[in-house]
Amino acid sequence: MSVFSTKAEKVFILAFFFIALGVPLFFNENTFYVNKISTMLILSIFVMSLDYLVGKTGLISLGHAMFYGLGGYLFAIMVPEYEEVNFWIYTFYVMAASSVIALIVGLIVLRTSGIYMIMITLALAQMTFYFFADSTEYGGLDGLFIYLKPETSIFGLNFLDLDNETHFYYLCLLSLFNCYVFFKITLQSRFGRVIDAVKENPERATALGYNIFHFRLVAYVLSSSLAAYAGYLFSLQYGFVNPTMMSWEVSASALVMAILGGLGTVFGAILGVFVYESLHYGIEHMTQYWMFWMGSLIIVMVLTLKSGIAGLVEKLVTGKRK
Amino acid sequence: MTDNILEVHGIHTLYGESHILHGVSFEIKKGQTVSIMGRNGMGKSTTLKSILGIVKPRSGSVLYKGQDIDALPTWKRMRNDIAYVPEGRGMFHNLTVKEHLQMAARKNSRGEEHWTYEQVLDVFPRLQERLTNKGTQLSGGEQQMLAIGRALLTNPDLLILDEATEGLAPLIRKEIWDVIRKIKATGVSTIIVDKNIKVLHELCEQHILIVKGKVQFSGDSQALDANREFIESSLAV
Numbered sequence: 421m422s423v424f425s426t427k428a429e430k431v432f433i434l435a436f437f438f439i440a441l442g443v444p445l446f447f448n449e450n451t452f453y454v455n456k457i458s459t460m461l462i463l464s465i466f467v468m469s470l471d472y473l474v475g476k477t478g479l480i481s482l483g484h485a486m487f488y489g490l491g492g493y494l495f496a497i498m499v500p501e502y503e504e505v506n507f508w509i510y511t512f513y514v515m516a517a518s519s520v521i522a523l524i525v526g527l528i529v530l531r532t533s534g535i536y537m538i539m540i541t542l543a544l545a546q547m548t549f550y551f552f553a554d555s556t557e558y559g560g561l562d563g564l565f566i567y568l569k570p571e572t573s574i575f576g577l578n579f580l581d582l583d584n585e586t587h588f589y590y591l592c593l594l595s596l597f598n599c600y601v602f603f604k605i606t607l608q609s610r611f612g613r614v615i616d617a618v619k620e621n622p623e624r625a626t627a628l629g630y631n632i633f634h635f636r637l638v639a640y641v642l643s644s645s646l647a648a649y650a651g652y653l654f655s656l657q658y659g660f661v662n663p664t665m666m667s668w669e670v671s672a673s674a675l676v677m678a679i680l681g682g683l684g685t686v687f688g689a690i691l692g693v694f695v696y697e698s699l700h701y702g703i704e705h706m707t708q709y710w711m712f713w714m715g716s717l718i719i720v721m722v723l724t725l726k727s728g729i730a731g732l733v734e735k736l737v738t739g740k741r742k
Numbered sequence: 743m744t745d746n747i748l749e750v751h752g753i754h755t756l757y758g759e760s761h762i763l764h765g766v767s768f769e770i771k772k773g774q775t776v777s778i779m780g781r782n783g784m785g786k787s788t789t790l791k792s793i794l795g796i797v798k799p800r801s802g803s804v805l806y807k808g809q810d811i812d813a814l815p816t817w818k819r820m821r822n823d824i825a826y827v828p829e830g831r832g833m834f835h836n837l838t839v840k841e842h843l844q845m846a847a848r849k850n851s852r853g854e855e856h857w858t859y860e861q862v863l864d865v866f867p868r869l870q871e872r873l874t875n876k877g878t879q880l881s882g883g884e885q886q887m888l889a890i891g892r893a894l895l896t897n898p899d900l901l902i903l904d905e906a907t908e909g910l911a912p913l914i915r916k917e918i919w920d921v922i923r924k925i926k927a928t929g930v931s932t933i934i935v936d937k938n939i940k941v942l943h944e945l946c947e948q949h950i951l952i953v954k955g956k957v958q959f960s961g962d963s964q965a966l967d968a969n970r971e972f973i974e975s976s977l978a979v
Contacts, residue, residue, distance in 0.1 A: 613845035617834045624832040627794065628846055629820030629896060 423604040428730070428737040429687050433600070436690060440593050444586040451585040458585070458657060460697050461592035465599045466650035467677045468689035472603050473643040474675065475684030476612075477636060478619035479530070482538045482671050483545030486525075487644040489666025490518055491651030493552065496564040496661050507570035507582065511649070518648030519641050526640040530633060545666060553663040563662025566655060582656060592653060596690070599646055603686055606642065615639055680721060682728025691729040744808040747772045747900055747931045748793070753802030755785075755792045762788045764955040765802065770900075770948070775932045777942040780952040781977055786935045787829055789952060790902055794826055795819055806900070823850045825898035829905045829935075831889040833877030840873040842892050850897035856928065862891040865921055883914035890921060901925065901932045908936075919945070937977055939966075951976055 424430040440461075447453045470484045494514045499505050529540050553561050572580040572591075581587045606612055617625040618632045625632055655661040664670070673696075681692025699717060703710040725732050748770040755763040763785050770776050780786045791797045793804050795816040803812050811819055820826070834842065843862065849855045863870045866887040872880060880888060886906060893901060903922070907915040919941055926932060926945065936942060942949065949966050951959035953976050959969055966973065 610845055613837060613841050616836050616841075617845060620834040620836055621832060623796070624828070624834070626816045627796065627820060627826050627828065627832070628892070629817050629848075631815075631817045 423601060423608070425604075425685075426734060428734040429685070431737050432691070432730075432733050433687055437593070437597060444589050454585045454589050455657070456701070458589045458592045459654070460693050461589075461596045462650050462653045462657065463674075463677070463697065464596050464690045464693045465653070466647050467674050467681070467693050468596075468599060468603065468686060469643045469646040469650065470674050471678040471681070471683060471686060471689045472646075473639065474678060475688075476607060476619065476686070477615055477639040477643075479533065479636060479640065480538050480675075481529075481541040482668060482675070483541030483543075484644075484647055484674060485666045485668070485670035486541075486545035486548050487518055487522065487647035487666075488651035488654070488670060488674075489552070489661065489663065490521060490548070491648030491653075492655030492661030492665055493558065493564070494518060494648065495652050495655060496566055497558070499566070499570075502567055504568050505570045507572040507580075508574060510570055511652070514652045515645045515649055519645040522641040522644035522648075523637070525644070526637045530636050530640060542668060542671075545668060545671060549663050549666050549668075552666070559662070561663060563660055565660045567659075569656055569659070588657060592657075595649070595653060599649075600686065600690075602646075603642075607686070611635070611638070676718060680718065680728055682725075682730025685728065685730040688728050688730035691733065695729055744805075745771050746805070747774075747807060748933075749805040750789070750793065751803045751805070753789075753792050753799040753804065755788055755797055755799045757788075757797070762955050763792065763799070766792075766952065766955065766957055767802075768950050768957060768960055770931060770933065773929050773931055774948055775926050775934065775946045776948045776950065777946040778933060778935045778950045778952060779937060779939070779942065779973065779977060784952050785955040786952055787904055788955075790826070790904055790933070790935065793902070794824065820896070821851060823897065823899040824902065825893035825896045825900070826902045827886075827889045827893045827904060827906060829908065831882075831885045833880070833885050833888065835876055835878040838874050838876055839869055839880070839888055842877055842888055843869075843895055846892040847895040848897070850899065854897060856897050857894040859895065862894055865894075865924060866891055881914075883910050883917065886910065886914075886918060887921070890918070890925075894925070899931060901930050902935075903932065904935045906934070906936065907938065939970075939974065939977070943967075949973075 424433065443457055444454050466488050473484070474480050491514055494517050495510060498513055499510065525544060529537055529544065532540055552558050558564060569582040572578060572582060580591060614625060614630050614635050618635055622632050651665060654665065677692035677696045678689055680696055681690070682688030700714060703713050707713065746769045750766055750768050752765040752767050753763055754765055766789055778786050778789065788797065792799045795814060803810055806822065837845065843859055847859060868884055869887055869891060872884060877885065877888060890906065907918050910918065922934065922945065934942065934946065943963050943966055946963070948962055949960070950957055951973055958976065959973060
């Protein structure tokens with residue numbers, strides 16, 4: 421079985437990763453763009469994890485950025501100051517710790533759904549935001565600095581230097597690829613079928629003998645821990661973590677990107693992030709009223725593209741083949 | 743261990759303030775095929791939903807395989823090998839026929855597997871041709887077959903069919919009844935909610951008539967014959 425659900429997805433994913441592999445060669449003089457695109461790759465992981473929750477599981481969270489921020493904070497808190505630690509080991513620590521937190525949070529928030537879940541996830545994320553913003557120990561609104569980037573050796577082999585922008589770019593690209601494949605594999609397993617069924621009709625799935633709470637909880641933990649991984653990468657890229665990473669605006673714009681890209685398509689998250697961020701960047705440099713134009717454009721796109729940009733890609737690909 | 747797979751003792755079920763079931767009681771023996779008849783709105787589906795815990799009876803109790811299951815959530819009752827084919831069939835529009843069957847398939851609680859994916863497709867050759875279609879792209883009869891196939895793949899001890907032939911063309915109905923006969927031959931206890939007295943008379947060992955939330959008649963096919971006039975008048979609109 422192929423990991424791709426549609427032909428459009430296959431075409432897009434293959435083209436995207438093929439082009440993405442060459443990006444640093446193209447911009448070899450200009451690390452600004454390589455960094456910019458690295459950030460977009462990280463955001464794609466974050467938005468993809470949100471799409472998994474909202475688009476696939478049908479649970480709407482307005483507090484997903486909490487895990488994004490936590491990913492960074494967990495690393496900054498756990499790592500001994502001025503010590504070079506191993507990237508892979510700390511990736512495991514960050515994801516394990518965020519999974520435990522997601523499990524506890526999930527046990528609370530998944531007792532609700534719909535509008536109530538939006539409220540409770542928002543409330544929890546704001547609580548966490550103010551906890552870090554007001555704490556002197558964790559740097560308040562300034563957050564924490566990461567003085568030394570981790571080293572990445574595996575069994576003594578060291579082939580990645582996180583201080584090198586190009587190396588970091590490829591790490592982000594590989595992470596996004598793994599994340600995409602991982603999500604697709606879970607969705608095409610029996611677990612994924614049940615998740616689909618739970619989203620479509622929870623009562624019916626229960627009547628087939630599935631405890632929908634368990635399935636939602638697993639999806640919530642998977643999604644949250646990958647959001648935390650994205651936040652961890654982000655804080656490594658910029659060398660700091662601060663509470664704005666988990667502000668509700670971050671959750672909301674991630675939701676906009678997921679919807680724009682095509683909710684429930686998984687690969688649409690990449691489209692959503694790249695289109696949104698490119699427009700943002702482009703319009704920002706053209707006019708100081710960029711928010712107005714950006715907002716108008718989003719309204720137009722949401723109204724005209726019923727299933728997001730992914731739907732448009734779908735039309736283009738299948739249209740050409742007729 | 744009791745001979746009864748299911749015992750319903752005086753259940754009262756309410757939707758808000760409206761009192762639907764007024765002390766419904768009956769027993770079903772292992773391996774039996776039982777019909778539940780009644781006009782629309784008399785409480786047949788509510789009886790089934792009360793057995794499954796989809797709605798919670800205010801009083802009374804349900805014993806399944808001799809165990810009181812009132813405290814169990816719906817999904818756990820189903821895991822104890824009950825399968826339910828709901829009225830309206832309950833297709834998932836985002837899953838294909840194949841995916842429907844894959845997601846439902848599991849061994850029963852004793853680890854036995856009487857029904858496999860292949861066997862279900864053998865019984866329903868029409869589904870074989872429709873494997874990649876979405877559940878809601880099927881005709882009514884095909885949806886019904888898929889709903890039954892999906893239920894069988896959970897390898898149930900008790901199968902509950904709610905209005906399985908409702909709204910289908912006569913030829914398709916016949917096909918569904920043929921399948922139900924095949925299922926009966928495998929020895930699964932079955933509850934059939936329907937209005938077709940003729941077929942039910944032939945197929946079921948026991949019949950239950952529900953009128954206004956009460957059991958008005960309960961007996962075997964002979965008793966059904968003896969009370970035919972009363973039962974038919976209770977079913978007539």
